[in-house]
Amino acid sequence: MAKGIFAGLKGVDAFGKTTDDVKVKTRTGAFLTLVSAAIILSFTLMEFIDYRTVYTDTSLIVDKSRGEKLSVRMNITFPRVPCYLLNVDVVDISGETQTDISHSIRKTRLSHLGDQIRGSTITGLQNDIEKNQNENSKPSDYCGSCYGGKEPESGCCNTCEEVRSAYIKKGWSFTNPDAIEQCKSEGWLESLKDQANEGCHIVGRIRVNKVTGNIHLSPGKSFQGSRGDVYELVPYLRDDGNKHDYSHTIHEFSFDSEDFSLLRLIRTTLNVLASSQTTKAKYMYQYFLKVVSTHFRTIDNQHLRSNQYSVTHFERDVSEGVQGDTAQGVYLQHGMYGVPGIFFNYEISPILVVHTDTRQSFAHFITSICAIIGGVLTVAQLFDSVLFATTRALKKKA
The missing domain is CATH 2.60.470 (Acid-sensing ion channels like fold)
Incomplete structure (x- = not known):
């Protein structure tokens, strides 16, 4: 019973087989087979390279x-x-x-x-100045003049930097530091001259x-x-x-x-x-x-x-x-x-x-390979059929 059911499925077989007795093998067919294999291999390699290549989409x-x-x-x-x-x-x-x-x-x-x-x-400049400040330490009650500049909250300008800030806050140009006592004691100008030719x-x-x-x-x-x-x-x-x-x-x-x-x-x-x-x-x-x-x-x-x-x-x-x-x-x-x-x-x-970064999916890669194999074999079979039929017709005519 089961064998009879499966026997009925033969009618939907899309892949009909031929016996060896009716197959005809030719040199042209062999040549087309080798060419098809080379084309399939080349296209498969290119498709694999494309599958492994990472592309960049910009948005x-x-x-x-x-x-x-x-x-x-x-x-x-x-x-x-x-x-x-x-x-x-x-x-x-x-x-x-x-x-x-x-x-x-x-x-x-x-x-x-x-x-x-x-x-x-x-x-290095500030280090040199601080070194000179330590060597020329002033009394604890020392209160330096700001030389007319805007005085800080303490009312004293004890360093050349503070005098310089007082001048700038007053809107004056600090162009004569050698006349400032604090700058002279710190060796401000000497430090500038020592580094004048540096980068x-x-x-x-x-x-x-x-x-x-x-x-x-x-x-x-x-x-x-x-x-x-x-x-x-x-x-x-x-x-x-x-x-x-x-x-x-x-x-x-x-x-x-x-x-x-x-x-x-x-x-x-x-x-x-x-x-x-x-x-x-x-x-x-x-x-x-x-x-x-x-x-x-x-x-x-x-x-x-x-x-x-x-x-x-x-x-x-x-x-x-x-x-x-x-x-x-x-x-x-x-x-x-x-x-x-x-x-x-x-x-x-x-x-x-x-x-x-994007890359071709594996499903797309398999689909492309199947399309390459099927397409090349189909075209080769059609071409072989045309050549075989043409050759037989010429032989009969001769």
Whole structure:
């Protein structure tokens, strides 16, 4: 009974078989079989390579992140500017100001030949001054004069730095430190002269708000006064024979996320502006950066966050000035013609770029292999049938 039921299924067999007695094998068929096998093998190999290849799909969406911080990594060499003439300051559009950043920035003094001065991973100027202060200790009741400057709450200016701050707060220019008793006792000018021919290497990382802002490396110290940010230019910036200029080499400048250890290979750096050279002391370099947040989704489902940017470069001699020129830095008032140094003006784009790694699925790979095998064999069989029929017809006609 069961055998009769299964015997009835023979009628739906789509793969009819022929006996060996009715099969005809030809040399043409053998040749087509070898060619078909080679084609199938080649296409299968290409399909396997395509299956193992990772492709990156890019999409653009609106960046909805709020209240985030950006980590800025920098590595810059100034061959002809002493470290005491370089301060790292940050000002952004929200009003937050970071002045004279030192906790995450390392300054290394360089000799006039560009070699690192041993044991000088800080500016060295403040160390020399503190050493002189200890050697020339003043009485405990000492109260130094502020020389007409705005006095601090204590009413005394006991150090050259305090006199300098009092002058700046009063809006005066601190251009004659050799007439200040505190500066002379600390050897302030002598320390400046000892380091006059040095260079500086700045490396480190700073955190900034994810809003439009300005990072600048410029001389002197900024103070918050009634007229905004006023920059004191150290007397040795004057044309007194010292060959100070702000030519520099940018080894790295990048915007990272918090997990920057995973982003070393995809971080974007300022290689296209690797160096800028000048022989003028009062020269301003400005880099205008358009920062775009970028997310990477890897094939193993890791989410990496970084930033890309485009940059344009502008520079000019601030000692000459340009009437009507407004490119003085985006958010700082630097006087009529600005101050020398490097200014990175960055603007945050509202667009988020998402790069997603994708790969062909295994089901798609199997389907493609089956399609290749079936298609090649079918075409080869049709071609063989046409050749066989044509050959028989010619033989009969002959």
